[in-house]
Amino acid sequence: MPLRWTVNEFRGTPLRESDIPEGRVLSVRWDPNARYAWDAGIAIGRFLQGLKEGRILGVHCPSCRRTVVPPRIVCENCFRPLTQWVPLQDTGTVQTVSVCYVNWDASRRREPEFPAVIALDGASPGCGILHILGEVTPQTVRVGLRVRALWKPPQERTGAITDICYFRPL
Amino acid sequence: MPFRRVAVVGAGMTRFMRRALETPKELAFYATRMALDSCELTLKDIDGVILGSAPDAFDGVHRKGEYLIDGAGAFRKPVMRGYVGGGTGVWAVIQGWYHVASGLFDTVLVVCEEKMSSCYPHPQGAFNAIFDHTLERPLGTNLLWIFALEMHRYMATYGITERDIALVSVKNKRNGLDHPCSHVAGNITVDDVLQSEVMAWPVKRLDVSPTSDGAVALVMACEEKARRITHKPVWVEGIGWCLDTSYWTNRDLAYPVYVEKAARMAYKMAGIVDPRKQIDIVEPYDPFDYKELHHLEGLGFARRGEAPDLIASGVANRDGDLPVTPSGGLLGVGNPIAAAGLMKVAEIFWQLRGEAGKRQVPGKPRRGLAQAWGDLMQVGTVVVLGI
Numbered sequence: 001m002p003l004r005w006t007v008n009e010f011r012g013t014p015l016r017e018s019d020i021p022e023g024r025v026l027s028v029r030w031d032p033n034a035r036y037a038w039d040a041g042i043a044i045g046r047f048l049q050g051l052k053e054g055r056i057l058g059v060h061c062p063s064c065r066r067t068v069v070p071p072r073i074v075c076e077n078c079f080r081p082l083t084q085w086v087p088l089q090d091t092g093t094v095q096t097v098s099v100c101y102v103n104w105d106a107s108r109r110r111e112p113e114f115p116a117v118i119a120l121d122g123a124s125p126g127c128g129i130l131h132i133l134g135e136v137t138p139q140t141v142r143v144g145l146r147v148r149a150l151w152k153p154p155q156e157r158t159g160a161i162t163d164i165c166y167f168r169p170l
Numbered sequence: 171m172p173f174r175r176v177a178v179v180g181a182g183m184t185r186f187m188r189r190a191l192e193t194p195k196e197l198a199f200y201a202t203r204m205a206l207d208s209c210e211l212t213l214k215d216i217d218g219v220i221l222g223s224a225p226d227a228f229d230g231v232h233r234k235g236e237y238l239i240d241g242a243g244a245f246r247k248p249v250m251r252g253y254v255g256g257g258t259g260v261w262a263v264i265q266g267w268y269h270v271a272s273g274l275f276d277t278v279l280v281v282c283e284e285k286m287s288s289c290y291p292h293p294q295g296a297f298n299a300i301f302d303h304t305l306e307r308p309l310g311t312n313l314l315w316i317f318a319l320e321m322h323r324y325m326a327t328y329g330i331t332e333r334d335i336a337l338v339s340v341k342n343k344r345n346g347l348d349h350p351c352s353h354v355a356g357n358i359t360v361d362d363v364l365q366s367e368v369m370a371w372p373v374k375r376l377d378v379s380p381t382s383d384g385a386v387a388l389v390m391a392c393e394e395k396a397r398r399i400t401h402k403p404v405w406v407e408g409i410g411w412c413l414d415t416s417y418w419t420n421r422d423l424a425y426p427v428y429v430e431k432a433a434r435m436a437y438k439m440a441g442i443v444d445p446r447k448q449i450d451i452v453e454p455y456d457p458f459d460y461k462e463l464h465h466l467e468g469l470g471f472a473r474r475g476e477a478p479d480l481i482a483s484g485v486a487n488r489d490g491d492l493p494v495t496p497s498g499g500l501l502g503v504g505n506p507i508a509a510a511g512l513m514k515v516a517e518i519f520w521q522l523r524g525e526a527g528k529r530q531v532p533g534k535p536r537r538g539l540a541q542a543w544g545d546l547m548q549v550g551t552v553v554v555l556g557i
């Protein structure tokens with residue numbers, strides 16, 4: 001049997017983006033009624049309680065001597081329980097940052113946002129969390145930027161990652 | 171080695187499309203039938219089936235593996251579905267390999283299918299669930315963030331420019347012009363990439379592969395069967411896979427350690443000590459242009475931060491010393507996730523048999539590597555094939 005692949009042998013019928021909305025092909029729609037409520041769990045529950053109190057908590061592993069954040073109940077290196085809670089600084093260093101003009105649904109933003117991985121002071125080197133930078137511009141954000149958390153006022157905090165409004169340059 | 175030798179003996183695929191009229195089952199059937207026809211087998215000759223497909227959320231079918239079986243030739247057969255995000259396409263081949271290598275089966279079908287277009291208005295809505303629901307999603311995440319953050323870290327660590335990276339997109343989209351299944355190929359320039367819309371800097375529109383619908387299938391067989399089925403079996407010489415921690419903000423995103431570990435596992439099995447000298451073609455996972463560079467480094471084809479030299483010097487061109495992504499890849503053909511990974515294995519199969527048509531790499535390549543990657547930047551899956 002000859003094995004000469006030509007375009008005619010590869011099957012598939014491409015549609016245009018407008019074919020479904022304009023009814024040129026039959027289609028059915030469904031909006032799933034699926035909602036979720038996630039309990040925070042043991043380690044993150046305590047971390048969120050800390051945020052409500054204006055503190056960022058990490059956990060220390062006496063075995064590999066790392067202090068990690070976000071906290072967890074098990075050191076994935078040593079597979080031992082983690083029980084030593086350590087308050088970290090609310091300052092840190094930008095490990096990487098983006099200037100993002102797109103929302104989750106691919107719609108466009110007028111003003112960019114600045115997601116970043118921020119290594120927190122007091123945690124092991126390179127150990128950070130995801131958050132947003134504020135009071136920066138596309139020109140001023142960079143790897144290595146030193147930043148500090150801007151907290152919501154205590155009465156507005158709910159025990160959520162958004163109790164920190166954003167991180168801003170020191 | 172306490173394993174039986176295993177070969178790939180047939181391959182098939184559909185066109186890759188932004189939006190296909192066909193259902194997932196229909197796409198799977200096209201690819202599976204073509205793979206069987208290519209080696210003149212029927213379903214009766216197949217002992218078991220491996221299915222690879224991404225999250226059920228794309229299709230809105232909450233038993234996608236089971237749903238697919240009729241189109242994948244898996245009905246009333248031992249069937250297994252595996253999933254490691256974007257790494258699935260190559261992982262499915264690894265599963266096919268051990269089903270046969272172990273002696274359990276003599277022949278398996280490996281079928282990967284993806285229909286991302288069913289998720290409205292855009293599959294990003296499903297992708298977004300990759301982030302931690304308590305600590306990350308409340309920040310307003312989108313999938314581009316992880317790529318932008320990893321790309322920037324890679325650039326900043328090694329002093330790599332957007333221009334260096336854009337060359338990958340130019341090469342792969344050009345290679346894709348010769349692939350009959352492509353829906354995103356084109357002759358573009360570095361400036362086209364640099365001037366394309368900034369989505370999440372440093373990621374621009376032309377740094378990114380599309381979302382696609384499509385399916386790919388392989389037939390794998392033990393040595394005895396393979397030699398009867400075809401005079402050109404393509405042997406699985408090495409397999410490896412590895413997952414890194416999901417605490418991705420604790421890792422240095424500049425280098426994919428888990429890809430290195432997966433590659434080392436495959437190289438040990440294949441007896442490879444110098445991949446640059448001992449492997450003739452590479453199909454690394456390229457959902458974004460910088461990922462190809464990242465993966466070339468993790469796979470040991472370049473030192474850290476030096477993969478851009480392979481592209482800039484032309485070494486990675488189809489007629490270069492180390493052709494990289496001669497298929498066109500995810501950037502040049504399309505990215506129906508699991509099917510895209512399996513397409514890379516199919517490309518190595520066709521290339522080593524000299525059946526890649528206009529895409530054929532010169533010089534009779536004897537050994538190739540396909541790699542896929544996925545989830546929260548944490549999965550590496552590697553297959554080395556040889557003749």
Ligand SMILES: [Zn+2]
Nearest residue numbers: 061064075078
């Ligand atoms: Zn430890």
